[in-house]
Amino acid sequence: METKKRERPAFNRDIAAAMKKHYSHTQTRTPLAHTLMSSNPLIEVAYAAGIQPSFPENYACVCAARHASPAYCETAEAHHYTQDLCSYCRNNLGYTHLDDGEPVNGGIGDPDLLLMTSSACSHYFKWWDTLHEIHQKPMVFVNTPRVMDPQNRPDFYIDFAREEIKAAIREIETILDISISRDKLARAVYQSDRTVSYWQKILELQKSVPAPLGLSDLSNALFVLIVLAGTEEGADLMEKIYQETSVRAAAGEGVLDRNEEKHRLLWMNIPFWYNLKILGYFEDRGCAFPMSDYCQYIWGVTRMDSENPIEGLARKALEGELNTSLDAHIDMLIRDIQAYGINGVVAHSNRSCRVLSVGLLDAASIIREELGIPVLILDGDHADERVYSEAETMTRIDTFLEMLGG
Numbered sequence: 036m037e038t039k040k041r042e043r044p045a046f047n048r049d050i051a052a053a054m055k056k057h058y059s060h061t062q063t064r065t066p067l068a069h070t071l072m073s074s075n076p077l078i079e080v081a082y083a084a085g086i087q088p089s090f091p092e093n094y095a096c097v098c099a100a101r102h103a104s105p106a107y108c109e110t111a112e113a114h115h116y117t118q119d120l121c122s123y124c125r126n127n128l129g130y131t132h133l134d135d136g137e138p139v140n141g142g143i144g145d146p147d148l149l150l151m152t153s154s155a156c157s158h159y160f161k162w163w164d165t166l167h168e169i170h171q172k173p174m175v176f177v178n179t180p181r182v183m184d185p186q187n188r189p190d191f192y193i194d195f196a197r198e199e200i201k202a203a204i205r206e207i208e209t210i211l212d213i214s215i216s217r218d219k220l221a222r223a224v225y226q227s228d229r230t231v232s233y234w235q236k237i238l239e240l241q242k243s244v245p246a247p248l249g250l251s252d253l254s255n256a257l258f259v260l261i262v263l264a265g266t267e268e269g270a271d272l273m274e275k276i277y278q279e280t281s282v283r284a285a286a287g288e289g290v291l292d293r294n295e296e297k298h299r300l301l302w303m304n305i306p307f308w309y310n311l312k313i314l315g316y317f318e319d320r321g322c323a324f325p326m327s328d329y330c331q332y333i334w335g336v337t338r339m340d341s342e343n344p345i346e347g348l349a350r351k352a353l354e355g356e357l358n359t360s361l362d363a364h365i366d367m368l369i370r371d372i373q374a375y376g377i378n379g380v381v382a383h384s385n386r387s388c389r390v391l392s393v394g395l396l397d398a399a400s401i402i403r404e405e406l407g408i409p410v411l412i413l414d415g416d417h418a419d420e421r422v423y424s425e426a427e428t429m430t431r432i433d434t435f436l437e438m439l440g441g
């Protein structure tokens with residue numbers, strides 16, 4: 036697929052450098068903790084404790100983007116992990132089992148510790164449990180209740196999450212024979228909150244016409260928001276991203292220029308990491324993606340007060356789209372489709388991520404009926420390109436673009 040080469044915002048180079056550094060740290064620093072990416076309060080705790088977090092899900096995205104994921108998925112399947120499992124999980128278990136001499140980005144080291152939370156999909160329990168068995172390393176787990184009605188969340192949920200985090204901190208201290216000072220934790224929460232505050236401002240700027248950033252820029256910035264949460268480096272980098280975005284917005288500069296941007300689309304679910312070129316195909320036809328539920332609703336939704344770090348982390352553990360109801364998700368979509376001036380939706384029915392795909396068809400029909408805007412459904416998988424059909428996808432996209440008048 037040929038797409039026009041466009042100048043991307045300069046911050047993408049800084050993110051690439053930060054990513055390279057992170058992967059080098061995951062190969063050299065100890066103690067290393069495999070850490071779940073979903074709104075996980077133990078990321079900030081890890082940085083405060085001097086633990087290097089590593090993220091198997093992020094590594095799966097990197098592998099998918101370099102087309103290394105199919106080999107890892109096949110290895111996992113050969114070890115009897117079913118194809119029904121999320122491809123992030125199969126990628127990681129395949130990577131763990133395959134003696135790959137030249138892994139992408141040098142790979143990630145073996146963990147000394149496993150840090151997880153329950154605020155996402157049920158895959159995680161068995162996945163982290165399997166890693167626990169394979170590596171024979173301790174697993175620390177923050178259990179949080181499922182929040183079905185975010186507007187009426189009972190206060191005792193926060194109390195419960197707070198106690199869980201305190202217990203997790205005590206457990207980490209015992210396992211590693213360290214002490215995590217309140218001061219260090221407060222500093223990590225402060226930096227994490229700084230990162231979130233810039234991120235939220237960036238999302239606000241995305242309402243500008245033309246949209247200053249594209250979906251691949253936002254997806255790249257997620258690395259900073261999630262992986263570097265709690266570090267000064269991450270907060271400084273997010274500030275830099277915000278500054279560049281704000282200059283672009285003020286100058287009316289976007290991925291497309293004002294005359295080129297004919298359609299503003301919403302991307303639902305995780306992108307095809309192995310085929311981000313598809314976004315360029317849309318751009319070449321005048322379509323910008325100012326927002327996506329995946330980028331906007333899962334992370335960076337919780338502001339935290341560093342004076343009350345555990346309280347802030349407890350709220351982080353309970354919030355985010357992976358721990359909410361479908362009704363709340365649809366309400367947010369309806370609100371933001373209007374706020375961002377969206378006139379079409381591309382919804383990825385993702386074979387791997389059921390959490391984000393269950394209810395996708397309901398959301399699509401509500402959007403069509405209530406807002407009268409077209410919704411394109413694309414079947415695929417975020418990391419396993421073996422189940423993706425380029426021909427079928429492109430046929431559907433071209434039909435959708437015709438309908439949009441592109």
Ligand code: SF4
Binds near residue numbers: 124155390
């Ligand atoms: S199924 Fe979705 S939430 Fe669960 S690990 Fe995969 S991508 Fe993450």
